[in-house]
Every structure is written in C-alpha cells, then in structure tokens.
Amino acid sequence: MxxxxxxxxxxxxxxxxxxxxxxxxxxxxxxxxxxxxxxxxxxxTPPSMLEAVQRASIQVLEYSPTAGYPSYRRKLADYYQRLGLEVDSDDIIVTTGGSEAISFALLACLNPGDEFIVPEPFYGPYSAFAVATGTHVVPITARLEDNFALPPITEFEQKITPRTKAIMICSPNNPTGYVYSRAELEQLKELCLRHNLYLLSDEAYREFCYNTEYTSALNLRGADDHIVLLDTISKRYSACGARIGAIVTKNHALRDVFFKLAQLRVSPPGLGQLLAEAAADLPATxxxxxxxxxxxxxxxxxxxxxxxxxxxxxxxxxxxxxxxxxxxxxxxxxxxxxxxxxxxxxxxxxxxxxxxxxxxxxxxxxxxxxxxxxxxxxxxxxxxxxxxxxxxxxxxxxxxxxxxxxxxxxxx
The missing domain is CATH 3.90.1150.10 (Aspartate Aminotransferase, domain 1)
Structure with missing residues (x-):
C-alpha cells in the first residue's frame, strides 16, 4: 500500500x-x-489597484525578478520609511502572500528539530508551518482575563532550550486583537539578544490599531540582525486574493538565504505586484x-x-x-x-x-x-x-x- x-x-x-x-x-x-x-x-479593494492591472499593456506575462519588481520594492521601502522604519529596497524580498514569508522565515532561521516560542492563542497556521518545516512550536499562554497581554518574560526564559532559535509574535494579534506595547517589544528584544534568538514579527494588521500606539519590531534599536518582519497587503488593502507579501530584514546574510528560497518558486505573482504597487501610491488618509x-x-x-x-x-x-x-x-x-x-x-x-x-x-x-x-x-x-x-x-x-x-x- x-x-x-x-x-x-x-x-x-x-x-x-x-x-x-x-x-x-x-x-x-x-x-x-x-x-x-x-x-x-x-x-x-481600492479601485485604483484594480485599474492598474486593467491599464497594463501586457503581451506576455513573464516571470518577475526573484525578489520582486525593483519598482515595487522601492515603493514598499518608501511606505515603510513613512512609518518611521529604516528600510531600504535591498532589505525586501517580495513573497507570495504572508504565508510564504512565514515559511521562508522558519526555513532560513531554524533547522529541522529546532523550536520557536509563540504566545498563544496564535494564528492557527503557525502550527502547520512548523510541521511543514520540521520545526516545533513552544507555546506561552496569554490569558483572556489579562486581555491577552504578553505573558511575563520569565515564562519565556523558562522555555528556552538549546533547540530554541526564535520567538514569533503577531501584532496587532490574530486572533486576539492585542497590540504589543513598545515596552513589551523591548523586553522581547532584550531576551533575543541575551539568548541569540531571532525575533519574527508578523505585522499584517499594523494599519488597524484603535486608541493605542503601534510599534513595529523594526522600530527597536540595536537588534537589526535578529529581527525579521513578515508582511502582506492582504488585510491592509482588502486584497487577500492578490497573494503579495514581503519578508524584510537588515540582516543581509539572512536576506541572501531568503533570496535562494525565493528562487525555488522563481518569482512572486506579477499581476499581484501591479496591484500592490498601485496600493503603495494611496494617500495615508x-x-x-x-x-x-x-x-x-x-x-x-x-x-x-x-x-x-x-x-x-x-x-x-x-x-x-x-x-x-x-x-x-x-x-x-x-x-x-x-x-x-x-x-x-x-x-x-x-x-x-x-x-x-x-x-x-x-x-x-x-x-x-x-x-x-x-x-x-x-x-x-x-x-x-x-x-x-x-x-x-x-x-x-x-x-x-x-x-x-x-x-x-x-x-x-
């Protein structure tokens, strides 16, 4: 059989x-x-995004560059810079949705059998990505009665083993809606520096914060080699079907590994990048x-x-x-x-x-x-x-x- x-x-x-x-x-x-x-x-979905595809004069739908169209990566870098993040287009690999960004991060930062710590409840597919990459989720429980705030950092310390290679967070959080404060993120950064861990930050919902200040992991100072931003336009612009995401890091040795992983799938969606490039031109309002x-x-x-x-x-x-x-x-x-x-x-x-x-x-x-x-x-x-x-x-x-x-x- x-x-x-x-x-x-x-x-x-x-x-x-x-x-x-x-x-x-x-x-x-x-x-x-x-x-x-x-x-x-x-x-x-913003009409200008759809119109960008409709207006495009395409006779052959060719592969795009492995890292994504340079014009889109430049506009995406501009978007991050407007948010106060020091991102250059060379720091960006365009991915097929946020899902591929998550997969690339686990494949590049962890070996089979390694562990990554995640506050739970967490985005359900993280468990499936762990299975697919041969890695292991180690949960730290956030509690409803605490509004799902970051658990005490001592609980993270207790879970770290020689197999621990990363901490993964999502802020604003799916599924809880919690937004990690700068103080909480600074604690995680210091923990990653002490134990030489990656901080994988899923920021798919950054535009939707209510009555609270948003802090990106890339706002943190002194940990550039440790931080990996996972992103997508799906929820930001109501464009889930475009399948355009990004993985961003200042660690260029890691970025080179992402690039080799990206070569395996040849290129990200070309039409989706046309949509995304038009989205980058939308006003902040x-x-x-x-x-x-x-x-x-x-x-x-x-x-x-x-x-x-x-x-x-x-x-x-x-x-x-x-x-x-x-x-x-x-x-x-x-x-x-x-x-x-x-x-x-x-x-x-x-x-x-x-x-x-x-x-x-x-x-x-x-x-x-x-x-x-x-x-x-x-x-x-x-x-x-x-x-x-x-x-x-x-x-x-x-x-x-x-x-x-x-x-x-x-x-x-």
Whole structure:
C-alpha cells in the first residue's frame, strides 16, 4: 500500500476553514450563513489597484525578478520609511502572500528539530508551518482575563532550550486583537539578544490599531540582525486574493538565504505586484475610513456580546478579531451544531473554535474567534443568531448544571 508522508498526515486542519463543508451543506438547505469565521474583509479593494492591472499593456506575462519588481520594492521601502522604519529596497524580498514569508522565515532561521516560542492563542497556521518545516512550536499562554497581554518574560526564559532559535509574535494579534506595547517589544528584544534568538514579527494588521500606539519590531534599536518582519497587503488593502507579501530584514546574510528560497518558486505573482504597487501610491488618509468602520463594527460586536449572559470578551485594540468565552461545553461541538442543527429565522453563523489557535491541549475549549469583517447589518443579524443559539444549545453550561442537579436529586 502506498504510504503518505508523516508530515502530510500530521498537518492540522485550518481552524477557520475546517467547518466549511458544514456551512456549504447548510446553504444547500436554504440557510443563510453569516461568515464570522475568517478574516476576509468586505471593504472594497481600492479601485485604483484594480485599474492598474486593467491599464497594463501586457503581451506576455513573464516571470518577475526573484525578489520582486525593483519598482515595487522601492515603493514598499518608501511606505515603510513613512512609518518611521529604516528600510531600504535591498532589505525586501517580495513573497507570495504572508504565508510564504512565514515559511521562508522558519526555513532560513531554524533547522529541522529546532523550536520557536509563540504566545498563544496564535494564528492557527503557525502550527502547520512548523510541521511543514520540521520545526516545533513552544507555546506561552496569554490569558483572556489579562486581555491577552504578553505573558511575563520569565515564562519565556523558562522555555528556552538549546533547540530554541526564535520567538514569533503577531501584532496587532490574530486572533486576539492585542497590540504589543513598545515596552513589551523591548523586553522581547532584550531576551533575543541575551539568548541569540531571532525575533519574527508578523505585522499584517499594523494599519488597524484603535486608541493605542503601534510599534513595529523594526522600530527597536540595536537588534537589526535578529529581527525579521513578515508582511502582506492582504488585510491592509482588502486584497487577500492578490497573494503579495514581503519578508524584510537588515540582516543581509539572512536576506541572501531568503533570496535562494525565493528562487525555488522563481518569482512572486506579477499581476499581484501591479496591484500592490498601485496600493503603495494611496494617500495615508486611505485608512481613515477603513479604521473608522472597523472600530464601529468592533464596538457593535462587543456591545452585543457583553449583553449575552455568560459571555466574556476583552476589548481588542487592533486587527479585526475578538476571542470570547462562551457558556458552552465545547466550542467545536457548538460551532458544528450551529451549522447542522440550528437556525434562527432561516439564518445561522459560522465561527472559528479557538482550540485551533492554541498549541496546549485543552485550552480554548470554550472560546471562539469572531471576525468583524462584515458590515454592521450582518454583524447584528449574526449576533441575533448567536444570542438565540446560546439559549437553545443543549450543551449550555446552565443547562448542564441543571441536568446534573436533577440527576443528583433523583439518585441521591
């Protein structure tokens, strides 16, 4: 019998896509499914980005340079410089989405069997990237009651072994929405310097910070060789399908390794780079409306969630996700029940169980991630569904306690 690779078998399912078959089945039954499971914004992609492709005079769609078009890398460097980051175009390798940037970072900075420390809950695919690259995630648990702030640095120290080669963070964080402060990042920088570790910084949501200051890892001084920025235009410009990201470092020996990895896939998407180059020309004010809209959506979702008995939810300070505790026995079971057995006036919602964002077994069992990437009308309808579902769900905590009490009363 043909054998599958151990790597392929070990790959975990996507925490936000694994329920898709159940959602499709619900839609086939005529149920309206409101998608709060995935970070696919409904904000319109800037027309000027699409027009850049439509206007392009292309007779042969050739390979682009391995590192990306020089004109785009120069504009991307200008974008970073406007943010106060000392980035040159030579520091940049254009990647096929942020996913390839993550993969390149693990392949270049770690050997098979090495470890990287990540505060959990974290972006679920990090676990899959670890499997694919033969590396290991070492989680440090951030807690909902602490608003998912960076855990004490002593907990990181305790997890460092001779196999530890990097710390990976995401700020603003997916899935919690937490934004790391400069003080927290300085602590991580000092830790990386003490133990000679890389600091891999996923900054896909930097433009979406609410009532808090954003600090990039590249703002930190004295650690240029240690810092690797992982980036993407997907969420910034509502252009997830363009598949354009970037990996940025001042460590040019490391950059040369990234370049050799990039040669394996020959070139990043050419049409996507045309979109991205047009995006780099957008004024800084472009984000004003988008941030205002996301903030209104966040506040609406928080207001509705906090009105539901038993629901606990901290205030996210960035990105467009919330992690909340639900009064249910098992969030995975609840999420599937929503799609298989529940409807509220012909509607239901799709959510991401938070267990897929933790590496520690058993954590996140009563938590879910919700994405406020849909308009406020849909959020309101989805919250109506969630409120009704929590009242009807057979595995609600209060119902289980009542049932247990009845059993005790009957049998003594």
């Amino acid at each position: 043909l054998q599958l690779s151990q790597r392929g078998v070990a790959l975990p399912p996507s925490p936000y896509r694994k329920l898709t078959p159940f959602a499709e089945s619900a839609r086939q039954r005529g149920i309206i499914v409101h998608p709060l499971n995935i970070g696919q914004p409904d904000i319109e 472009y984000f004003d409306h988008t941030k205002t809209e996301y903030l209104a959506r966040r506040d609406l979702m928080l207001r509705r969630l906090r009105a539901m008995p038993g629901v606990q939810v901290p205030t996210p300070s960035g990105a467009f996700y919330v992690i909340c505790h639900l009064p249910v026995d098992d969030a995975d079971r609840f999420a599937q029940w929503l799609l298989e057995e529940f409807s509220h006036y012909g509607q239901t919602l799709m959510i991401s169980p938070a267990s897929g964002f933790y590496a520690t077994p058993g954590l996140g069992r009563q938590q879910v991630r919700l994405a406020y990437v849909v308009n406020q009308d849909i959020i309101s309808k989805a919250m109506d569904c969630l409120e009704a579902a929590l009242q009807q769900y057979p595995g609600r905590e209060e119902k289980q306690r009542v049932a247990a009490a009845e059993v005790r009363e009957t049998f003594g």
